[in-house]
Amino acid sequence: MAQNIIEIANLVKRYEMGNEEVFALRDVTLRLGKNEYVAIMGPSGSGKSTLMNMLGCLDTPTSGTYMFNGENVSEMNDNDLASIRNREIGFVFQTFNLLPRASALQNVELPLVYAGLNSQQRGLRAIEALTKVGLADRMDHRPNELSGGQRQRVAIARALVTAPSIILADEPTGNLDTKTGQDIMQLFGDIWRGGNTVILVTHEEEVARHAHRIIRLRDGLIESDELNTNATAV
Amino acid sequence: MLRLSEVQESFRIALASLRANLMRSILTTAGVVVGVVLVVLMGWTISGLDAVWEQTISIIGKDMIYLDKWNWAGGGNWRQLEARKDITFEQALALANRMESAEETIPLIRKWGGSVSVGNTSLRCAIMGTTSSYNNTSAGTTMEGRFFSDIEEREAEKVVVIGFNIKKSLFPGQSPIDKSIKIAGVPYRIVGVIEKRGFLFMDFIDNQVFIPIYAFRSSFGFFDRSFSIGIKAGSERMLNIVRDEAVGHMRSIRNVPPTAEDDFSINEMKAFDEQAKSIRLGIWIVGIGLTLLAFIVGSIGIMNIMYVSVTERTKEIGIRKAIGARRSSILTQFLIESALLCLAGALIAFPIAQTIVGSAQYIAVNVLEQDWATVISPFVPLGLLGIAIGVSIIVGLLAGIFPAIKASGLDPVEALRSE
Numbered sequence: 001m002a003q004n005i006i007e008i009a010n011l012v013k014r015y016e017m018g019n020e021e022v023f024a025l026r027d028v029t030l031r032l033g034k035n036e037y038v039a040i041m042g043p044s045g046s047g048k049s050t051l052m053n054m055l056g057c058l059d060t061p062t063s064g065t066y067m068f069n070g071e072n073v074s075e076m077n078d079n080d081l082a083s084i085r086n087r088e089i090g091f092v093f094q095t096f097n098l099l100p101r102a103s104a105l106q107n108v109e110l111p112l113v114y115a116g117l118n119s120q121q122r123g124l125r126a127i128e129a130l131t132k133v134g135l136a137d138r139m140d141h142r143p144n145e146l147s148g149g150q151r152q153r154v155a156i157a158r159a160l161v162t163a164p165s166i167i168l169a170d171e172p173t174g175n176l177d178t179k180t181g182q183d184i185m186q187l188f189g190d191i192w193r194g195g196n197t198v199i200l201v202t203h204e205e206e207v208a209r210h211a212h213r214i215i216r217l218r219d220g221l222i223e224s225d226e227l228n229t230n231a232t233a234v
Numbered sequence: 235m236l237r238l239s240e241v242q243e244s245f246r247i248a249l250a251s252l253r254a255n256l257m258r259s260i261l262t263t264a265g266v267v268v269g270v271v272l273v274v275l276m277g278w279t280i281s282g283l284d285a286v287w288e289q290t291i292s293i294i295g296k297d298m299i300y301l302d303k304w305n306w307a308g309g310g311n312w313r314q315l316e317a318r319k320d321i322t323f324e325q326a327l328a329l330a331n332r333m334e335s336a337e338e339t340i341p342l343i344r345k346w347g348g349s350v351s352v353g354n355t356s357l358r359c360a361i362m363g364t365t366s367s368y369n370n371t372s373a374g375t376t377m378e379g380r381f382f383s384d385i386e387e388r389e390a391e392k393v394v395v396i397g398f399n400i401k402k403s404l405f406p407g408q409s410p411i412d413k414s415i416k417i418a419g420v421p422y423r424i425v426g427v428i429e430k431r432g433f434l435f436m437d438f439i440d441n442q443v444f445i446p447i448y449a450f451r452s453s454f455g456f457f458d459r460s461f462s463i464g465i466k467a468g469s470e471r472m473l474n475i476v477r478d479e480a481v482g483h484m485r486s487i488r489n490v491p492p493t494a495e496d497d498f499s500i501n502e503m504k505a506f507d508e509q510a511k512s513i514r515l516g517i518w519i520v521g522i523g524l525t526l527l528a529f530i531v532g533s534i535g536i537m538n539i540m541y542v543s544v545t546e547r548t549k550e551i552g553i554r555k556a557i558g559a560r561r562s563s564i565l566t567q568f569l570i571e572s573a574l575l576c577l578a579g580a581l582i583a584f585p586i587a588q589t590i591v592g593s594a595q596y597i598a599v600n601v602l603e604q605d606w607a608t609v610i611s612p613f614v615p616l617g618l619l620g621i622a623i624g625v626s627i628i629v630g631l632l633a634g635i636f637p638a639i640k641a642s643g644l645d646p647v648e649a650l651r652s653e
Contacts, residue, residue, distance in 0.1 A: 053647050058646045079561065082560040098553075099550060101251075110557055111558050114239075114557065115239075119239070162558075
């Protein structure tokens with residue numbers, strides 16, 4: 001068995017809404033290995049967004065433990081979380097979340113700014129990442145000068161540029177047409193084949209089918225966790 | 235620890251954001267602009283006043299004491315001063331005889347509201363009778379010709395040394411030396427012109443003429459006039475000794491009982507220094523008050539717009555946090571933006587302040603023909619530039635601190651969710 005990147009045990013996330021307590025995650029235990037291609041599925045309210053926020057170190061659990069590459073994320077402070085997000089996690093969002101006033105190149109460089117790289121190193125690595133996603137000729141364009149698919153490619157380049165341990169994609173094709181969505185899924189396939197760990201969060205079966213392991217959530221609990229032996233090859 | 239790349243990024247974002255909201259940014263800095271303009275104007279006014287004052291004082295003489303019936307600085311009860319006996323010529327001469335520590339002791343007699351005339355033009359001015367030793371004080375320095383001599387004084391010759399303003403009014407663009415001027419209907423020969431001495435509210439000093447003391451007696455008489463006695467100490471160090479000696483002699487000459495107060499006043503330039511100080515202080519208090527007000531209003535404007543900026547950019551903050559920006563990165567970003575906003579205000583304020591200062595000085599000198607204004611610089615002092623920039627950056631940081639703290643404390647999950 002491959003080395004585990006993520007080990008989650010008895011994870012609970014509880015919100016207080018007025019006097020009521022709402023459990024977004026009740027008791028989740030999960031292990032993810034290196035170079036896995038996983039889809040996390042579930043209807044809205046199942047807790048999949050909360051789980052994604054936990055996995056992405058954007059949020060900390062109410063109880064339970066979260067070990068990332070041997071580090072205990074559940075006990076980290078804000079700065080440590082920011083640092084681990086910067087080094088270890090590449091986010092890809094449904095709405096791309098690019099900075100509108102920055103060029104594609106500047107957007108891709110941004111994580112390296114917070115990593116403390118100088119501008120020359122940033123430029124080299126950002127160009128490399130943009131080339132990998134096929135946008136070498138659009139580097140100086142701003143997001144509003146790019147198509148939806150191109151924007152998502154910029155976002156993927158931004159996720160890849162720090163060489164993170166996992167790529168965490170939240171409904172990455174949700175705002176794209178079918179054809180463009182397929183292209184993006186193909187890109188994720190390539191990234192996985194390049195040795196990366198990819199986690200997709202989606203409610204679309206078609207998207208999830210690309211993954212080799214599908215985890216289904218319901219009411220804050222894992223409903224099923226199965227290998228997908230006939231993953232869609234793209 | 236903050237990384238260089240983050241600071242650079244903060245400057246880049248701040249500049250981009252200021253450019254993107256150019257009009258809003260300019261309007262927001264209005265308060266800061268007013269504040270900086272006020273600081274600069276205040277500083278310039280005070281330095282100008284100092285320059286004018288220094289000029290006036292140095293020409294009148296810091297080492298001079300004037301013993302007079304009146305207190306020049308306006309202190310004391312007017313009725314009490316009025317009731318004092320006049321200082322007579324004999325008393326002045328007696329003091330001159332007894333003084334040992336002073337370099338010169340010079341009797342001065344003055345007729346206010348006299349007039350001089352050349353041809354049909356007459357000019358109101360003060361007429362002073364004095365001795366030739368007045369030449370030895372800095373107040374008696376001539377710019378043209380000479381002061382009258384010892385012999386001319388004793389012979390009561392009809393010679394006169396005129397003040398700068400008299401020359402300017404009656405003999406514009408020509409030399410008045412050896413020309414004739416009528417004083418109380420009697421022709422006097424002009425032998426010299428005193429250099430310009432008075433500036434600003436001391437301008438009247440240049441509106442006088444000096445004639446030999448005995449010539450004064452024959453023209454106007456000494457009756458019902460009080461002498462003023464100019465005593466030259468020679469140096470500021472000697473002032474105390476000379477003052478004490480003069481007071482002692484004068485009390486004995488005027489038979490002042492030991493327990494009574496002096497029945498005469500000692501006037502020194504130092505007394506005017508006090509006045510200058512209070513004027514300075516007044517300008518400072520008013521200026522600082524206005525400046526503070528402008529900066530407070532300005533910083534509220536900045537704080538407000540920074541809060542707006544944080545709200546507008548909540549999503550951006552979420553994105554930055556998601557990809558690894560720490561609290562300090564976001565805090566720095568907004569503080570730098572706020573400081574740059576204020577700095578922009580300072581940079582806008584400078585040409586405005588310089589224009590005001592330059593035109594004020596130009597108008598005073600060339601349009602209103604105020605000679606005193608020539609000693610004032612038409613430029614904003616560079617030191618003030620530094621102070622104003624420093625103050626505006628500090629105001630920016632203070633105004634930005636709360637919005638920046640708000641921005642840096644945003645929860646990334648919430649921030650990402652906002653639209």
